Amino acid sequence: MASTPKKTASTDTKLVRELAKILNDTGLTEIEMEKGSLKIRVAKGGGQIVQAMAPSPAQLAPAVSAPARVSQPVAAPTTKADASAHPGAAKSPMVGTVYTRPSPDADAFVKVGDKVKEGDTIVLIEAMKTFNPITATKSGKIEEILVEDAQPVEFGEVLFIIA
Known part of the structure; x- marks a missing residue:
């Protein structure tokens, strides 16, 4: 089972490079791809970071063999997931x-x-040199x-909660 993550990581690296090549060839500044539990976003310019989100170790390993400490780092995003599920x-x-x-200089x-x-x-979100008001x-x-x-934000990221 240990060879699967290495093979996946190599495949993921190739995929990121292919997406980066598409960015360069087409003049796009950002491209995002989702395949199963793998989500990859590649962006250029403005000091943005290339991101790749692979399945967590808990998703790769069977639940029986996952050590307790592996599930602790996975618990951190639960707060964002809870915020995302909030009705407000x-x-x-x-x-x-x-x-x-x-x-x-304003409040x-x-x-x-x-x-x-x-x-x-x-709040305002600046995208492509345009300020877009985000309303309640x-x-x-x-x-x-x-x-x-x-702060840079992603599509779908929770900005605030109204109760």
Whole structure:
């Protein structure tokens, strides 16, 4: 079973290189691919990082043979998964850089505990040199803000939670 991850890692590396070549050949700045539990996103420019997410060790090994310590690192993303499942979770509709305030010297659009109305701007996401307002999807109270100012965000990443 130990040879399978090495073979997969080699295949994954080849796939990332092929995706990077497609980026260069087509002039695209980003490409994302999903195949089963493997998700790969390759981006260039702006200091972005090439990412590859392979199945966790717990998914590769049978549940009976997985040592207890392997499941501990897997537990960390559960918080994001919990946030994603929250009914008031507002997710990023695009890849970009999130800004929590309208300008560097201004106060944040909202703070935890603030009451908002549906349609109020909560953050901005800059994508392709365009600032896109991200608004409250419902009225309520800001329960949690899960991003920081000038942080890169992914499509579908939870930005904030409205209760």
